[in-house]
Amino acid sequence: MKQLTYILLIVTVTLFVSCDKKAVKESSKVEYQCPMKCEGEKVYSEKGICPVCEMDLKSNSRKASKVISDEISDESIFNLTSNWNTEEGKSITLKELKGKTLVMVMIYTTCKAACPRLTADMRNIEGKIPAEYKKDIQYVLVSIDPKNDTPKRLKEFAIENYIDGEEWTFLQGTEIGIREFSNVLALKYKQISPLDFSHSNIISVFNPQGELVHQQEGLGVDNKETITKIIETVQK
Amino acid sequence: MITNCQSKMVPIKGGNYIPLYGRDSMKVSINDFLMDVYPVTNKEYLAFIKKHPKWQRSKTIKLFVDGSYLREWKTDTTLNVNQKLKSPVTQVSWFAAKSYCESQGKRLPTVDEWEYVAMANKTMPDARKEEAYNQFILGWYEKPKTFNQTIGSTFRNYWRVYDLHGLVWEWTSDFNSVLISGESRKDVDKDSNLFCGSAAINATDLMNYAAFMRYAIRGSLKARYSMRNLGFRCVKDDKTN
Numbered sequence: 199m200k201q202l203t204y205i206l207l208i209v210t211v212t213l214f215v216s217c218d219k220k221a222v223k224e225s226s227k228v229e230y231q232c233p234m235k236c237e238g239e240k241v242y243s244e245k246g247i248c249p250v251c252e253m254d255l256k257s258n259s260r261k262a263s264k265v266i267s268d269e270i271s272d273e274s275i276f277n278l279t280s281n282w283n284t285e286e287g288k289s290i291t292l293k294e295l296k297g298k299t300l301v302m303v304m305i306y307t308t309c310k311a312a313c314p315r316l317t318a319d320m321r322n323i324e325g326k327i328p329a330e331y332k333k334d335i336q337y338v339l340v341s342i343d344p345k346n347d348t349p350k351r352l353k354e355f356a357i358e359n360y361i362d363g364e365e366w367t368f369l370q371g372t373e374i375g376i377r378e379f380s381n382v383l384a385l386k387y388k389q390i391s392p393l394d395f396s397h398s399n400i401i402s403v404f405n406p407q408g409e410l411v412h413q414q415e416g417l418g419v420d421n422k423e424t425i426t427k428i429i430e431t432v433q434k
Numbered sequence: 435m436i437t438n439c440q441s442k443m444v445p446i447k448g449g450n451y452i453p454l455y456g457r458d459s460m461k462v463s464i465n466d467f468l469m470d471v472y473p474v475t476n477k478e479y480l481a482f483i484k485k486h487p488k489w490q491r492s493k494t495i496k497l498f499v500d501g502s503y504l505r506e507w508k509t510d511t512t513l514n515v516n517q518k519l520k521s522p523v524t525q526v527s528w529f530a531a532k533s534y535c536e537s538q539g540k541r542l543p544t545v546d547e548w549e550y551v552a553m554a555n556k557t558m559p560d561a562r563k564e565e566a567y568n569q570f571i572l573g574w575y576e577k578p579k580t581f582n583q584t585i586g587s588t589f590r591n592y593w594r595v596y597d598l599h600g601l602v603w604e605w606t607s608d609f610n611s612v613l614i615s616g617e618s619r620k621d622v623d624k625d626s627n628l629f630c631g632s633a634a635i636n637a638t639d640l641m642n643y644a645a646f647m648r649y650a651i652r653g654s655l656k657a658r659y660s661m662r663n664l665g666f667r668c669v670k671d672d673k674t675n
Binding site for chain 1: 607
């Protein structure tokens, strides 16, 4: 069977060579196949419809799908260009988080009431994700209090809350950068005293391309749907 | 005459004031800053998007604008026949407004800064107790299509700033601040809270209905939204003092 696929590919490639050299380069990278495998392992060099079941042909090349996802869509948070500091003292833009499913929440470390529970909610989510997906997900806590939440403070907070592993990232931004990010999430916050903010409690899930796929609102809510969504984005 | 694209600014002397909605300490202190005399016009915005094509209607991305962004315009870079160059630009998103101000080395005003300047009438820095002043503002809220007027067609206030009331609503940098003073609970999740009684409980002056309207409309906005009667102007920190 494998040999047949190979022959077919060579045939299509040769066919293309005869008419357009440029097309070969592109088509040889990607193979398309009927998702139902109506014609067995038969592959096509171009997008189209399966002649048997009439379903859209799907790209079956893993490498090719990675190449495609290199582009940033209109709705991706990776379009935001603001700079952030991590708890490890690194300076990054959100784009550098690309490639993993992102579970994000906005907090501030001097918060006494809601944030410890939000942090606990994040930890609960993390605890319920099967180990096999662990390396595909990044948990990101964005501070809304850049004055007090320095990278050093965020690192201390991470250690205090037992969330200092590699899958956890803390971000300190600029005031306008944070406002911009919260606006993308449609999350509201206001400083009400030097150490207090009021804010919405939202945990947001982004797929590896940075597109918002799910928001969980409230504190201590049932996170079953959130976990399902996270796993879906990893498997895609 | 203004020769460059920068519109005229005037200094605003900072101070303390009690906003309709504030912090738990009630009083808010405002630093000195400079404010645009007029809202940003169609002409100025046109110059901006010619220089920054990513903000042209057909090139903007969904993350930053909704479907009504500059919808009245004839093309990416031409106004409709009934739109005047000297009218305030409207149908712009918060992201676009923010980017415009940044391109000028400025920023959007905070809600507190905007409200601080906008509480002045022609002669007093704080005219919120003046019945006639409140009636003027509320009268405008009822008037349709004032966005078609040109800048400077309302009054010049105590700070020599024009058109804060009477032409268009304006974006602020922190328009989405929540209206509660306590710690966050489930209650902040619904925009409907802005329009029912609970939201007004910690208002400092329940008589100030006009200001309440402004806070309510800001609270109902999302940063991608654009509206026919929503424009903006920019401010800048005053570094001379």
